Amino acid sequence: MAEKKLTKIEKQEIIKDACELAKLLDSKKGIDLVLLDVEKLTPIADVFLIVSSESFTHSKALEDYSMNLLEEKGYKRMNKANIFPENPWILLDYGPIIIHIFMKEARDYYELHKLWYDAEKIEF
Template identity: 40%
Template sequence: MKDIDERISVIVKACDDKNGFDIKVLDLKKLTTFTDYFIIVSGNSTTQTKAISDKIEERMNELGYVISSKEGYGEGRWILLDYGNVVVHIFHRDEREFYNLEKLWTDSEELILDEM
C-alpha cells in the first residue's frame, strides 16, 4: 500500500506544482479490476495540460515508476497516463465538464487529499 500512496502523492503534488485544479482521487478497487485509482485533474489550456503531464512523468521517472501507456498528449485536451494501479486523467477544463468521469464513477470513494 505504501507504494500506491507514494505514487498518488507524487502525482497529486506534480499536478499542484503546475497549478492543476479540481484534483480528485477516486478509489476504484471495489468497482473494477483494471486499476485501483483514478486521479483526475484539470488545466485551463492545452499548454497547461501538457505541462502537468510532463511534470508527472518527470517526477515518476525520478522515482523509477514506468508508465504503461500515454494517450492524448498530442492534442492535449484529455491526456491519459497509465501507471497500472493508478491512471491519471488530465483534462482541459471544457473536456472535463463534457465527459464528467466523476459522474460515471459515482459509486467510487473519493480520497481526501489532505489526509495523504
Template identity: 35%
Template sequence: MESKQLVYLAAKSADDKKAQDIIVLNMEGISLIADYFIICHGNSEKQVQAIAEEVKDKAQENGVSIKRLEGKDESRWILVDLGGVIVHVFHKDERSYYNLEKLWGDAPQLDIAEKLM
C-alpha cells in the first residue's frame, strides 16, 4: 500500500474513534523516518488507546505490518509506526505540551477533510 493511501486509511480509522484535530504533515524531504506524520488526540486515556488500537487493526486488516507501537501502557502519547506513516495519538494535555505541529512547522499539511466524510 502506498504511503498516501495508508495516510487516508489511518486518518479515517482515527476519525472513526472520534480522534480530535487530525492533521497530516507531509514529511517527504524533511524527515528520513517517515513520509507522513498523522497527529491527533483523544480526551481520555481510554480514547487514546481506542484510537491507536483502531489504527493498528485497520492497518493489519489491509496487509500493513506494524513496525512499532509505543506508549500504550501509559496512553498519554501512543506512537503507531506503519513504515512510511507514523501516527501520533496524544492525550489532549500531552499534545499541547509537545506541540509537534510547531516542531515540524516547515512541513506542509495534507488536506484530508474530504477523505474523512
C-alpha cells in the first residue's frame, strides 16, 4: 500500500489540532509536554505529543481530555482502549497524531523523547 502524502493544508491542520491539544493538556497540569514533528522520520504518524502526569488518575484525565478533543474534531482512534487500569504509559493513536501519556518513572525509563531527538519540536 502506498503512503498517502499530505498536502500542506492538511499538515497545517494537523499541527493546529495538535497544538490545541497541547495547550489543553498544559492547562490541565500536564507535565513536561513536548510536541514533535515526526512526519519525515516515521510513516506511522505526523506528530507525537509526549506528556507526563502526577498520578494514574491524572493520566486517565489527560487521556479523556485528549480523546474528547480529537474525536470532536473528527479523528478516529486507531488503537484499543487502555485495558490496564494503572498502566504507567497510555498510548492514544489517532492516525496522524499519537499521544504518549507517561507517569514520571515510565517516562524517565523509556526516554521516548530521546529516541526522537532529531524530530523538529513544535512550539505551541
